[in-house]
Every structure is written in C-alpha cells, then in structure tokens.
Amino acid sequence: MGFNCFIKFLLFFSSLFVSTIELGVAISSSYIFIDIMSSESEEQQLSKKAAKKEAAKQEKLRRRQEAAALASAASSLSVEEDDPYSSNYGDVSLPELKSCSQTDAGQWSLAISSMEWTPVGALTQDLKEKEVLIRGRVHITRPVSKNMSFVVVREKGFTVQCLVTTQGEGVSSQMVKFVAGLNRESIIDAIGVVSVPGNPIKGTTQQVEIHLRKLYCVNKALPTLPINVDDAARSDAEIEAALLSGDKLPRVNQDTRLNFRVLDIRTPSNQGIFRIQCQVGTIFRQFLLSEGFVEIHTPKLIAGSSEGGSAVFKLDYKGQPACLAQSPQLHKQMAICGDFGRVFEIGPVFRAEDSYTHRHLCEFTGLDVEMEIKKHYSEVMDIVDRLFVTMFDGMNERCQKELEAIGRQYPFEPLKYKPKTLRLTFEEGVQMLKDAGVEVDPLGDLNTEAERKLGQLVLEKYDTEFYILHRYPLAVRPFYTMPCYDNALYSNSFDVFIRGEEIISGAQRVHVPEFLAERAQACGIDVNTISTYIDSFRYGVPPHGGFGVGLERVVMLFCALGNIRKTSLFPRDPQRIAP
Amino acid sequence: MGFNCFIKFLLFFSSLFVSTIELGVAISSSYIFIDIMSSESEEQQLSKKAAKKEAAKQEKLRRRQEAAALASAASSLSVEEDDPYSSNYGDVSLPELKSCSQTDAGQWSLAISSMEWTPVGALTQDLKEKEVLIRGRVHITRPVSKNMSFVVVREKGFTVQCLVTTQGEGVSSQMVKFVAGLNRESIIDAIGVVSVPGNPIKGTTQQVEIHLRKLYCVNKALPTLPINVDDAARSDAEIEAALLSGDKLPRVNQDTRLNFRVLDIRTPSNQGIFRIQCQVGTIFRQFLLSEGFVEIHTPKLIAGSSEGGSAVFKLDYKGQPACLAQSPQLHKQMAICGDFGRVFEIGPVFRAEDSYTHRHLCEFTGLDVEMEIKKHYSEVMDIVDRLFVTMFDGMNERCQKELEAIGRQYPFEPLKYKPKTLRLTFEEGVQMLKDAGVEVDPLGDLNTEAERKLGQLVLEKYDTEFYILHRYPLAVRPFYTMPCYDNALYSNSFDVFIRGEEIISGAQRVHVPEFLAERAQACGIDVNTISTYIDSFRYGVPPHGGFGVGLERVVMLFCALGNIRKTSLFPRDPQRIAP
Structure with missing residues (x-):
C-alpha cells in the first residue's frame, strides 16, 4: 500500500527537479541514479548508455543478494x-x-x-x-x-x-x-x-x-529505498578502486542526495558535518559571550527593501509591502545605538540572487557581530582573529571523530592557520599579485580568481590558509563603510579568507548621520529612501563596526567540501525549495 | 539641517502608526506623548484634554530647567x-x-x-x-x-x-x-x-x-529627542506618587516606545530584559547540548503552505509558490528521521495571524526541540521539566541585577516553581475546575480564562506557578499527535503553564506512515496535500516527540511583564513592521 505513495513521492520530486536530475533506470524493486549533474569536485561523468548498462549489472547483483536473503528467510x-x-x-x-x-x-x-x-x-x-x-x-x-x-x-x-x-x-x-x-x-x-x-x-x-x-x-522501513545509505557514504576513491577491478558501484549524485535528504544525512560524513556545524555555532557563542557580547534576535520581516543592491524576496505584510532581511545590518547597528555595546546574532539570511554556484545559497545561517569601537577598527579584527582561532582549535579538539568520518568520504588536508592571524593590507595583497605577474585594479575588488591566486601566494609565503586582508578600496564597499583616516581612497574594512575563498566581510561603519548622508549621496543613493537608517544615528551612537559570516561556508571551507549544499541541512538555491 | 530629516522621520512613523498612536503636543524644543493606547496592564487612561494641559505644564517646567542650564553654559x-x-x-x-x-x-x-x-x-x-x-x-x-x-x-x-x-x-x-x-x-x-x-x-x-x-x-545627539530615557524608565508607581504631590510626569506609551526603540531599549529595565533573553537562550542551549542534543538550522522558506491551519506569509520563490515556515515541525522531525537522535533549533517563526493580543506576535523566536522516544512520551516531559527548572534557577542566579532593574520599573513577584515540576493529567485539571464550580468540556480545549483559573487553583493547592498538563483530548491536538495507549479520546501530548498562561506545547508524534495517513483523513485533511510529510516516515523512523516554546513568552511570563512587545527587540504584530 505504501508503494503507490512512494511512487507518487518520486514523481513529485521528479516533477520538481526535472531540470536538474535524471531519474535513470528504476527497475522493479531496486534503483540506480545516474550521476548526470555532479558538483564541480566530482569527476568521471559516464555516458548515459554506459551508466545504464552498469546499472542493470548492479541491479542483477543486488537482486541475487536479495534472493539469497529471502531464500534463507523464507516467505x-x-x-x-x-x-x-x-x-x-x-x-x-x-x-x-x-x-x-x-x-x-x-x-x-x-x-x-x-x-x-x-x-x-x-x-x-x-x-x-x-x-x-x-x-x-x-x-x-x-x-x-x-x-x-x-x-x-x-x-x-x-x-x-x-x-x-x-x-x-x-x-x-x-x-x-x-x-x-x-x-x-x-x-x-x-x-x-x-x-x-x-x-x-x-x-x-x-x-x-x-x-x-x-x-x-x-x-519498518520500505523494502526498497530510493538510495541506500552505504551507496551514499562511498568515497570517489572506493568507486574508482572498484572500477579498476571491474566493479561498477553506484554513485549517488548531489541532487538525488538532496531529494532524499532524510536518507542522505544518515551517512557517517553527514552525521559529522552537521555535528561540526553545531560545534561551530557553540564555540562562536561561547567565545562571544565570554567577551561580553549579548545575543540578540532581529526581525526578518522588513518594511520595504532592506538594503538595495542584491535581489530580495518580497511579500505582502498585512497590506504593506515587505521583504525578507538580506542581513541583520540595520538592526544590529540599532542594537548598538540602543546601548547593548557588543551584540551577535545567529539566524537565517535571505538572498534572492540568481547565483547558481558552489558557494551561494538563497537562505543561509548568518553569524553576525557588531560592537562598539573604542579607538580603532583593528579591535573588530582582533575579535575575528581570536574568535576564529578559538573555533578552529575547538573543532580540531572536540570533533576528531567527526572530522575523520568526513575525511573517509571526502579526503581533505587539515586547515593551516597561525595562533595569531596574518593581516595584510589590500595594497600589500595587490603588490603580491603584481610580483607574481597578476595585474589587478589597485582600487577595484578582487575577483574569485585573484582571491584564489592570492590565497596560494599567501600560503607559499606565510604558510597559512587563513588570513585577513584589510584597508579595502572605499569604492568597492557599501556606502556605510568608514573611509580611512589617512587616505579616503581606502576604507576601514576587511575581508577574511579561508583556503583562498572569502568567508567574512567586515568594517567600521559611518556613525555620524551627516557624513552618512554625504556618503550615500556620493554612492548615488537617494537619501530619502534610507532616512530611517540615517535617523537611527541622530540620538547619540558610539563608533562601531562588525562583520558577518556564513555558517555553512565556515564548515565547507574548514573541511574543503567544495559545495555549500553539503553543509546546509535542507539547502535552498534558485532551483531548489524542497524538501 | 538634521532637524528637517528628524521631522521627516517623525512624520514617517506618524503616517505608519496613525491608527495606534497620537503624536500629541510637540512644542518647540520638547515633546510629550499622551498615553492613549496603553497595554492592558497600564491603568489610568487620561482624557486627551487633561493630558494636553499636563503636557503644556511639563513643557514649561522642562524649558525652565533648560534655560537655567543654557544660562550657565552661555551661548x-x-x-x-x-x-x-x-x-x-x-x-x-x-x-x-x-x-x-x-x-x-x-x-x-x-x-x-x-x-x-x-x-x-x-x-x-x-x-x-x-x-x-x-x-x-x-x-x-x-x-x-x-x-x-x-x-x-x-x-x-x-x-x-x-x-x-x-x-x-x-x-x-x-x-x-x-x-x-x-x-x-x-x-x-x-x-x-x-x-x-x-x-x-x-x-x-x-x-x-x-x-x-x-x-x-x-x-553628539540631537538637542531634542523624541523621548527621554528617564521618562521611558519611570515606573507607574513613581508617576502616581508624583501625581499625589501635584506633579504630572510624562508617561511614554507602548507604541511611542516601539517607534523610537533605539531610545527605549536604553532604559535599565530594557537592558535587563534583553540580557535575560540572551541568558534564556544560553541556558536552553547549554542544557540541551549537555543532554546530547544537536543544534540544527532548518529552512524558513517552504514550498507551498507549511502546515495549514493558521495563516501563513506567502511569497514568490523564483516563480514557485512558497511561504514562511510557521514552525520547524516538519524539518525537525526529518532530522530525527535522519539519525540525529535529539535536535533543537532557535530561530524565527512566522505567523500571519490577525491576533492583536498581549501574547501574540507575527514573528517570534522559537525554541524547538525534537527527540527520539525510547519507551514513553514522559521522556519528553522529563526534558521539559529539567530544562525549565535549570533555566529558572540559572536566571535567578545569573541575572540578579537585571531582574532588579526590571522590578524597579515593572514590579513583580518571583516565579514560584518546584525542583520537580508538578504534572497533572487533563482529566485531573478538568476535575479541579469542576470542583471549583467551573464547567468545561472534558474533551474540548481550555480557553484562556479556564487556563488562568486552573493556574490559580494549582497555585493554591500545590504552591507552584509552573506545571505540566498532559493527556490532552485527541480532538484538540494536530493530526500528527499520537493517541493514548489506553483511551483514544486522549493523546500523548502536553501543555506547560507559567503564571496561568500556556507557554509550551508538546507531544509524541505519529511516526507510522499508514497510521499518520489514517489520522489525517480522520481530521479531514486531504492526504495528497501532505504526502511529502508522510513519505518522510517510510524509510524507517524511531518513535519521537518534541515541543516548542516562544522565547519572548518565557521572558514575559517569568518577569510577569504583561505584554509580549516588551520582550521582543523589534516586535512585529499585525499593525507593526517597523522599525
């Protein structure tokens, strides 16, 4: 009786994801999914024909095993x-x-x-x-x-x-x-x-x-499952080794995993990934609480559009136009205006961008921090530095079993980082690239390729895969970023990199309302549209700054997993809103 | 120059909230807001006329003081x-x-x-x-x-x-x-x-x-502020005592506070409230982590409508109909299907209901728990019991200063609770009400009034304001609630009460897909619309149960604050989506 429903379930998913998955051969009591749409890191895409042939062979093998079991177990x-x-x-x-x-x-x-x-x-x-x-x-x-x-x-x-x-x-x-x-x-x-x-x-x-x-x-589980946990748990190396001795083992592709996530997350590597994710959140909180930060919860339902720039999810709020917060930026700054001194938030962040990459999601878990600055924006970088070193140390200490479980399926080298994090200025970074023959705009942003290259150069020169790049060109940062004291072409801002990929963006904010309006105008923003934001700073506000991190990216880059969908329990991207 | 903008800001808010606030008299360099729309707990609503008169008097007083200061400070x-x-x-x-x-x-x-x-x-x-x-x-x-x-x-x-x-x-x-x-x-x-x-x-x-x-x-702050922090920090008792000696002190109403939240949250009581809120989250996490729970993050963007029943916020997700999750129910159960054993989540929950009461919000912070049950649903109540006693103990120990600050503005009696939480069956509760002359439907739900009355009876008989009422009638619980073993009119479910108000709802879930479909049908739900939910249970799932709590309600009821808007940093209700 359950089987009809099960088929319906399959059909439901196949109709939802017909563009990204191929249901492949589903013979009688077993299945095989062909790896059509694999992630960047997966190699060896087989032709459909060869895969079908292999699938039929596998199916035969599995049926033989089942027959043996049934013979022993009788009817x-x-x-x-x-x-x-x-x-x-x-x-x-x-x-x-x-x-x-x-x-x-x-x-x-x-x-x-x-x-x-x-x-x-x-x-x-x-x-x-x-x-x-x-x-x-x-x-x-x-x-x-x-x-x-x-x-x-x-x-x-x-x-x-x-x-x-x-x-x-x-x-x-x-x-x-x-x-x-x-x-x-x-x-x-x-x-x-x-x-x-x-x-x-x-x-x-x-x-x-x-x-x-x-x-x-x-x-009781159904006698036949859409994916088997041991198939989902297999490493590429195992599959390739088996292939050498003539065995074609099933490879479960990323979309199939996500369609049947309740089965996929049972693999040892996934059990490890989400336990590590939990630890990252735990250490993040413990560290910040010990430094006098207060955890806050800001609204995700925002009147109008939260920031401009990238696309937002719009909705109707009891007859008023509203949207989902793209970041808690405004509200965490308001908490600073409200005397909380140092705050952090862990909560969902929504981006309606059409980025279909290995590192973008439409909904992710933001780790956001905002704090009073007493003297200099380096105080914010000091927190980043100690927070992340504490986090990396903690993960290596507390999560050995989990890291091993992940490594068995997705082998990776432990992250190289220093007890005191390397800080380079943007100018120094540009110079390193130039010395290596890579020309970049000294007042423009770094593209992904330049970031990767710089990560490689830093690793060679300083033996670390975790570093801070600061004093970014003012022109490539949001209008509310504080310009540098000594050179208004640069700003009191920074990005942080893990394994050559940006993971944190942070800065000192402009807290003087008149200057904020001036900066908005200079960036071509109509001041009237952001008057509530600017007005929040008219009742007295200390100098402050902060940063934001994506939880899923931390885990992805720490474990070098190559696809952010692997570190989100139920990921949302432009093509996926289920399960 | 900033003043025009400030006026614009005032006008912006006044246009947004014209239905609930009255801007009152705003004379030259000062202001007074009249307490038109006070919360239930606030008494003594003055007529507009008398208030205006008082406001003018106050204004005079304040100007005199300012003049003295300025005379001394010169121009x-x-x-x-x-x-x-x-x-x-x-x-x-x-x-x-x-x-x-x-x-x-x-x-x-x-x-x-x-x-x-x-x-x-x-x-x-x-x-x-x-x-x-x-x-x-x-x-x-x-x-x-x-x-x-x-x-x-x-x-x-x-x-x-x-x-x-x-x-x-x-x-x-x-x-x-x-x-x-x-x-x-x-x-x-x-x-x-x-x-x-x-x-x-x-x-x-x-x-x-x-x-x-x-x-x-x-x-520098603006010379004139929309509310003064010491006005916002004043207790009703102070205002009344001053009134007796002929002084009319300003009373800042709830909506004015919320319109100028960055000023309002600077009061000692609000500093206390949100530091306590942070502690509740911290103790909740610490306790559950120590009991082997894993923190998860589930998506808030859901295809279709998440549960049916109460109203949802709908939106367009890249061309697909979607809504905001009304609870993480489905996904936390899927995490149990996915072998995490015991999970919890702290995150926003969205309800598009039109409830304009002291205890409902359109967005609040949900504390959600789901766990495998080994033998009996009382295991879930055991966690609730120890979790909340740990939480109450922790708040009383760690938050003395904060509780005192709140008590100075909003006096309250410390919560009465027992080291081992009282558990009554629904039948026992109904009997207590009956004995006190309150007739309620023995198989219906308790209304707010009956809940209050029962809270009072329990306090008199057992000297506690925190207790669990379990074995609720099956008919008043969601279709996925497990019926009782010995009497299918009742269910393996419970509510928990603080000071006579419901704060937690929990239950054992139906984990057998065939029976879940049967229960849905019996409740008049089209099984096809919830097939993805039911199908999640076809791949083997342990018996399990869980509960959900609203963070804002915990703080509101622990401190007897009487209005949930006081315990939400930037509250959202049917009439408010800003700031």
Missing part, C-alpha cells in the same frame, strides 16, 4: 506460533510504542524494562561479556544459512556487527529468519552479549561483535 | 582658544574617530592612549582615589553655577554622577560650560578620580562620584 516474516522462543523477537506493536510501561506489557516492553540503551558508538572492548541493549537501524543483513545470519546495526553513523545463530541461547531458526529478513534502515532494539573477535572486523566502526539474544523491530 | 559651546586647559575637553573630530592611533593624534587620542576603559557598572568604592576612564552617555546635566556642574553618565543601564568644578585640577570655567551644555544621550569619554561621598547618591546606580579632569564628546 513469511511473521513470528511463528509454535516457536518456544517466539517472545525473543518480532515486530513491536503500535499500542506498545504509545506506552511501553503499561501493565499489560508486550514482550518488547518486558525485555527492555530493566535495561538501559548503550549507544552503538560506545560499544568498546571494555564491555566484553556484558549484555547490552542497543537501538539502531538495520544497516545491512548478511544471511549465512538457515541457522545463522549477520546484521550490521547503525546508530548516528556508528556501526556494529551482530550475529544471530541457533547455537545462541534462546535463538530459534525462526528468529534467524526474522532477523535475516529485516528491511534495511528499519529501527530495531537488539539485546545481546558483547564479544571480541580475534580478527579485526571490516566495514564497521566498532571493533566488537554482539551475539544476539533478542531482537525487536520498532519501525 | 557658544565651542572650545575657546585662550583657555590654557583647552586640551582637556572638546568634541572629538571624525578623523580621530577613524583612527585614534595615528602619529598626528589629537587631544582625545593622547588623553586616552595609555588608559583602559572602566565600565560604569564596575565603578565601586574599591576604586576610591583612582583615576578612571569611562565611556557612556550624558544621561542628564545639572549645572550648578558658572564654575560647577554635575553630569550623570549612563552606560548599559548603569549610572554614575560626575562633578566638574573649576576647583579641580586643569578645569577651566570654559570646560564647565562645555560639560553643562552637552546634549542628553551624547556619547562621551570622561577621565576623573573616583570619590566616595558621605551621603548616599540619589538617582544613580553607582554609589561613587567621579571628579572630572577631562571630558571629550565622542558623538
């Missing part, structure tokens, strides 16, 4: 009445899942009642001979015979091999059949004894084996 | 050339503010170069005889004579009295004139020596006095 998966051990396995009923602690409890409730769950990631050799209860997903079943089967259980990216055999206590051949016949990705509760095998276990993260005594299926 | 405020101490005061020039550390530094740069700023809130008697540098605002000046003046300096809600007198070292009568003539709310850097007066100082938070040696104006 019916239900618990047989005449099994004296029937209470040790089976499907958990919905009433039980509503409240397992009722008096008329079922077998599952009784079995788990006096036990605590051990996380799969915590299953170590220290637990040898101990009985444990785990909850996880059926990653894969490997039936061996009527009387024996393996099942790999996965929880939050960690995997453990479980063995069910009729030689075990309380295990019937019916139970083996039940376990071997479980659908991939189903949720199970398993009770068993931890054993330490003589040889290392290949293909699981945990180096112990669970000898099962009881296993209950808490929730 | 010109500029630094006079023939003053041997002219380097000890004056306006800081814009070039200096761009970079005070240049070689050709001005007097201000030289004066502050070797000093660190002391926060006003840190000025205690321990610093007696020490020379300090402070940055703050001119809260008020009190000229005494040509040779002496007081100036109260305010920073982040803390105030200190400063004395400038020609008897002091390096102080000329010109400097006294300069200080006495400073506009309110201007930003100054002041250097002076801490002294401890014999008698307590009235009207300032700090019990020391600074004897000024140098004072520089970093940024």
Whole structure:
C-alpha cells in the first residue's frame, strides 16, 4: 500500500527537479541514479548508455543478494506460533510504542524494562561479556544459512556487527529468519552479549561483535529505498578502486542526495558535518559571550527593501509591502545605538540572487557581530582573529571523530592557520599579485580568481590558509563603510579568507548621520529612501563596526567540501525549495 | 539641517502608526506623548484634554530647567582658544574617530592612549582615589553655577554622577560650560578620580562620584529627542506618587516606545530584559547540548503552505509558490528521521495571524526541540521539566541585577516553581475546575480564562506557578499527535503553564506512515496535500516527540511583564513592521 505513495513521492520530486536530475533506470524493486549533474569536485561523468548498462549489472547483483536473503528467510516474516522462543523477537506493536510501561506489557516492553540503551558508538572492548541493549537501524543483513545470519546495526553513523545463530541461547531458526529478513534502515532494539573477535572486523566502526539474544523491530522501513545509505557514504576513491577491478558501484549524485535528504544525512560524513556545524555555532557563542557580547534576535520581516543592491524576496505584510532581511545590518547597528555595546546574532539570511554556484545559497545561517569601537577598527579584527582561532582549535579538539568520518568520504588536508592571524593590507595583497605577474585594479575588488591566486601566494609565503586582508578600496564597499583616516581612497574594512575563498566581510561603519548622508549621496543613493537608517544615528551612537559570516561556508571551507549544499541541512538555491 | 530629516522621520512613523498612536503636543524644543493606547496592564487612561494641559505644564517646567542650564553654559559651546586647559575637553573630530592611533593624534587620542576603559557598572568604592576612564552617555546635566556642574553618565543601564568644578585640577570655567551644555544621550569619554561621598547618591546606580579632569564628546545627539530615557524608565508607581504631590510626569506609551526603540531599549529595565533573553537562550542551549542534543538550522522558506491551519506569509520563490515556515515541525522531525537522535533549533517563526493580543506576535523566536522516544512520551516531559527548572534557577542566579532593574520599573513577584515540576493529567485539571464550580468540556480545549483559573487553583493547592498538563483530548491536538495507549479520546501530548498562561506545547508524534495517513483523513485533511510529510516516515523512523516554546513568552511570563512587545527587540504584530 505504501508503494503507490512512494511512487507518487518520486514523481513529485521528479516533477520538481526535472531540470536538474535524471531519474535513470528504476527497475522493479531496486534503483540506480545516474550521476548526470555532479558538483564541480566530482569527476568521471559516464555516458548515459554506459551508466545504464552498469546499472542493470548492479541491479542483477543486488537482486541475487536479495534472493539469497529471502531464500534463507523464507516467505513469511511473521513470528511463528509454535516457536518456544517466539517472545525473543518480532515486530513491536503500535499500542506498545504509545506506552511501553503499561501493565499489560508486550514482550518488547518486558525485555527492555530493566535495561538501559548503550549507544552503538560506545560499544568498546571494555564491555566484553556484558549484555547490552542497543537501538539502531538495520544497516545491512548478511544471511549465512538457515541457522545463522549477520546484521550490521547503525546508530548516528556508528556501526556494529551482530550475529544471530541457533547455537545462541534462546535463538530459534525462526528468529534467524526474522532477523535475516529485516528491511534495511528499519529501527530495531537488539539485546545481546558483547564479544571480541580475534580478527579485526571490516566495514564497521566498532571493533566488537554482539551475539544476539533478542531482537525487536520498532519501525519498518520500505523494502526498497530510493538510495541506500552505504551507496551514499562511498568515497570517489572506493568507486574508482572498484572500477579498476571491474566493479561498477553506484554513485549517488548531489541532487538525488538532496531529494532524499532524510536518507542522505544518515551517512557517517553527514552525521559529522552537521555535528561540526553545531560545534561551530557553540564555540562562536561561547567565545562571544565570554567577551561580553549579548545575543540578540532581529526581525526578518522588513518594511520595504532592506538594503538595495542584491535581489530580495518580497511579500505582502498585512497590506504593506515587505521583504525578507538580506542581513541583520540595520538592526544590529540599532542594537548598538540602543546601548547593548557588543551584540551577535545567529539566524537565517535571505538572498534572492540568481547565483547558481558552489558557494551561494538563497537562505543561509548568518553569524553576525557588531560592537562598539573604542579607538580603532583593528579591535573588530582582533575579535575575528581570536574568535576564529578559538573555533578552529575547538573543532580540531572536540570533533576528531567527526572530522575523520568526513575525511573517509571526502579526503581533505587539515586547515593551516597561525595562533595569531596574518593581516595584510589590500595594497600589500595587490603588490603580491603584481610580483607574481597578476595585474589587478589597485582600487577595484578582487575577483574569485585573484582571491584564489592570492590565497596560494599567501600560503607559499606565510604558510597559512587563513588570513585577513584589510584597508579595502572605499569604492568597492557599501556606502556605510568608514573611509580611512589617512587616505579616503581606502576604507576601514576587511575581508577574511579561508583556503583562498572569502568567508567574512567586515568594517567600521559611518556613525555620524551627516557624513552618512554625504556618503550615500556620493554612492548615488537617494537619501530619502534610507532616512530611517540615517535617523537611527541622530540620538547619540558610539563608533562601531562588525562583520558577518556564513555558517555553512565556515564548515565547507574548514573541511574543503567544495559545495555549500553539503553543509546546509535542507539547502535552498534558485532551483531548489524542497524538501 | 538634521532637524528637517528628524521631522521627516517623525512624520514617517506618524503616517505608519496613525491608527495606534497620537503624536500629541510637540512644542518647540520638547515633546510629550499622551498615553492613549496603553497595554492592558497600564491603568489610568487620561482624557486627551487633561493630558494636553499636563503636557503644556511639563513643557514649561522642562524649558525652565533648560534655560537655567543654557544660562550657565552661555551661548557658544565651542572650545575657546585662550583657555590654557583647552586640551582637556572638546568634541572629538571624525578623523580621530577613524583612527585614534595615528602619529598626528589629537587631544582625545593622547588623553586616552595609555588608559583602559572602566565600565560604569564596575565603578565601586574599591576604586576610591583612582583615576578612571569611562565611556557612556550624558544621561542628564545639572549645572550648578558658572564654575560647577554635575553630569550623570549612563552606560548599559548603569549610572554614575560626575562633578566638574573649576576647583579641580586643569578645569577651566570654559570646560564647565562645555560639560553643562552637552546634549542628553551624547556619547562621551570622561577621565576623573573616583570619590566616595558621605551621603548616599540619589538617582544613580553607582554609589561613587567621579571628579572630572577631562571630558571629550565622542558623538553628539540631537538637542531634542523624541523621548527621554528617564521618562521611558519611570515606573507607574513613581508617576502616581508624583501625581499625589501635584506633579504630572510624562508617561511614554507602548507604541511611542516601539517607534523610537533605539531610545527605549536604553532604559535599565530594557537592558535587563534583553540580557535575560540572551541568558534564556544560553541556558536552553547549554542544557540541551549537555543532554546530547544537536543544534540544527532548518529552512524558513517552504514550498507551498507549511502546515495549514493558521495563516501563513506567502511569497514568490523564483516563480514557485512558497511561504514562511510557521514552525520547524516538519524539518525537525526529518532530522530525527535522519539519525540525529535529539535536535533543537532557535530561530524565527512566522505567523500571519490577525491576533492583536498581549501574547501574540507575527514573528517570534522559537525554541524547538525534537527527540527520539525510547519507551514513553514522559521522556519528553522529563526534558521539559529539567530544562525549565535549570533555566529558572540559572536566571535567578545569573541575572540578579537585571531582574532588579526590571522590578524597579515593572514590579513583580518571583516565579514560584518546584525542583520537580508538578504534572497533572487533563482529566485531573478538568476535575479541579469542576470542583471549583467551573464547567468545561472534558474533551474540548481550555480557553484562556479556564487556563488562568486552573493556574490559580494549582497555585493554591500545590504552591507552584509552573506545571505540566498532559493527556490532552485527541480532538484538540494536530493530526500528527499520537493517541493514548489506553483511551483514544486522549493523546500523548502536553501543555506547560507559567503564571496561568500556556507557554509550551508538546507531544509524541505519529511516526507510522499508514497510521499518520489514517489520522489525517480522520481530521479531514486531504492526504495528497501532505504526502511529502508522510513519505518522510517510510524509510524507517524511531518513535519521537518534541515541543516548542516562544522565547519572548518565557521572558514575559517569568518577569510577569504583561505584554509580549516588551520582550521582543523589534516586535512585529499585525499593525507593526517597523522599525
């Protein structure tokens, strides 16, 4: 019954993304998606024909494996009445899942009642001979015979091999059949004894084996999934190595991943990416709170258009024209006018730009900071410097497992950075480029290519992939940027780069209303359209400055992931607004 | 020149909010706003006529005071050339503010170069005889004579009295004139020596006095402000006490406050409110991170309509119909489907409802939680219980100064709560109401009045203002709520109350797709319209539940503030989308 709906789901997505994905060959009970629209970093695009051929081969292989499993598990998966051990396995009923602690409890409730769950990631050799209860997903079943089967259980990216055999206590051949016949990705509760095998276990993260005594299926997945988690978790290197020995393994393309994101984010690398993202936010906050910053929440619904320049999402607000904030710029500056001294915000930022690149999204998570300046805009750069070094140190310390998990699928070199961040002026940067034979406009902006090149030169000369470039030409910054003291062609502003890509933009703001109006006019802006902004500064305001960072870019560049869609949980770009 | 713009600003706001505010009498150099549209908690609405009369009287008083100050300060405020101490005061020039550390530094740069700023809130008697540098605002000046003046300096809600007198070292009568003539709310850097007066100082938070040696104006405010911070900071009790002795003090109404929010948020109570709001977010995160939750960021731009039911803000997304998320419900559940186990999000939530009440906003900050359930939905209530007790404890411990500042303007009793939160079933609640003579539908929802009454009964019987009411009737909860095990008329759901108002709504979700479709149908929902939601659960999903809280409501109810606009930095309601 679910299958019709499932097909509808597929059709729904295929109609939404028909321009970017190709559904490819979907034969009977399995699938294969062809890598038509791969990201920049993915190589080796196969022709459709060759891919179809490979897909058919793969399909045959998978069907053979399934047939073997089914033969062992026989036709019916239900618990047989005449099994004296029937209470040790089976499907958990919905009433039980509503409240397992009722008096008329079922077998599952009784079995788990006096036990605590051990996380799969915590299953170590220290637990040898101990009985444990785990909850996880059926990653894969490997039936061996009527009387024996393996099942790999996965929880939050960690995997453990479980063995069910009729030689075990309380295990019937019916139970083996039940376990071997479980659908991939189903949720199970398993009770068993931890054993330490003589040889290392290949293909699981945990180096112990669970000898099962009881296993209950808490929730069944569909027998066929649009993508398999182990296909989605495979590295390019594995695929290429297999190809050398004649095996064509499925490669799941970026759009297919995003269409079935609830499956894709189950891979160890994705589990790592979003746990690291959480850590970036946590360290960002902890550091700023410790420096006396206050976290604020500014409105995303703005009257009129928030800044001009890039495109905004417009909407009707109870009959008034409104738009979604492109940045919290105005409101974080108002918070400074309102005596909060130092503020930060973590929240969504909306850009209706038509940029379909590896580094742009229509909605992303902005990390925004604004602060009083006592003497000099270098105070803002000092915060950037210490904040990011703290963040990088923290990620390397706290997220080792996550970084390893990402590296297994997407190998990358650790970011090179210094305890005290390198600062170059824009003029120095231009000179470095010139010395290397790259001519750029000394009062223009750097294009992506020049930024990359400069990143490379800085790495060679200073051995760092993280640096600040400041004193940008005034002409390439927004009108509210404070010009330099000694040369009005330059400004009290900076960009910050990771691995040759811009990640932060910051500056001292013009806080004197008369001068702000003058600067707006000089930039060709009608002062009347921004009068509320200018007027905010008429009631007394300290000199101030700030900066903004995209959370997704931090994670993307720290891990050298090459596509920002990989670091957004449910990305939005000009072609995608679902799921 | 700035004044025209300022008038334009006033006119801009008056045209925007003409329906809710009355600009009242704005005579020459001062203003008075009449309290026409006060919030529920504000009493004593005066007639326009009486108010105008009072305003005129007030205006006279203020002009008299100003005249006295100006007489003392004389006409010109500029630094006079023939003053041997002219380097000890004056306006800081814009070039200096761009970079005070240049070689050709001005007097201000030289004066502050070797000093660190002391926060006003840190000025205690321990610093007696020490020379300090402070940055703050001119809260008020009190000229005494040509040779002496007081100036109260305010920073982040803390105030200190400063004395400038020609008897002091390096102080000329010109400097006294300069200080006495400073506009309110201007930003100054002041250097002076801490002294401890014999008698307590009235009207300032700090019990020391600074004897000024140098004072520089970093940024000038307009001579006349739309609201004065001390008017905005006054409690009802002060206004009423003054009235008894024949003084009519200005009362700034809620809409005027919001129109000039950058001035309003400078009051000590508002400084407290938003610092407490920051703490609520911080404790919420710290607690959940320590319990293994992962912070996520879900999209606010959603294809179609996010949930149905209440009104949504619609927009065009690159040619596709889209809307703003009314809650992260779907995506936080998808994160559970995606193996994150326990997740939370802090982010904006959008509701296009036409509710113009003390507790509804069109945009607010949602604190959302979703988690796997192992055995029973009480696990979710356990998290709510410990989370909120930790939060309340934390606020009481960490925010004493802030709570006191709020209490001075808006007196309130500390929240009564228990270390282990009271849990009542809906049936028990209905019975308590019945016993008190209030008849309610035992299978319907409680209206606001019944909730208030029950809060009162619970307080009397259990001595707590914070409790959980669970097992709500199934019929009054969304279709995705899990019915109770033993009685399908009820559900595995709960609401949480603070001071008789609902603050949290939570439940176990239906995670079985077939049953979810059945429940949707039973609730009259076309299953086809929610197929993507239902299909998310077809790839295996653990039992799970969660809850949502509004950050602004937590602060409002903890501090009994009576109007949610007081706890939103820049609130959005059906009549307000600015500033």
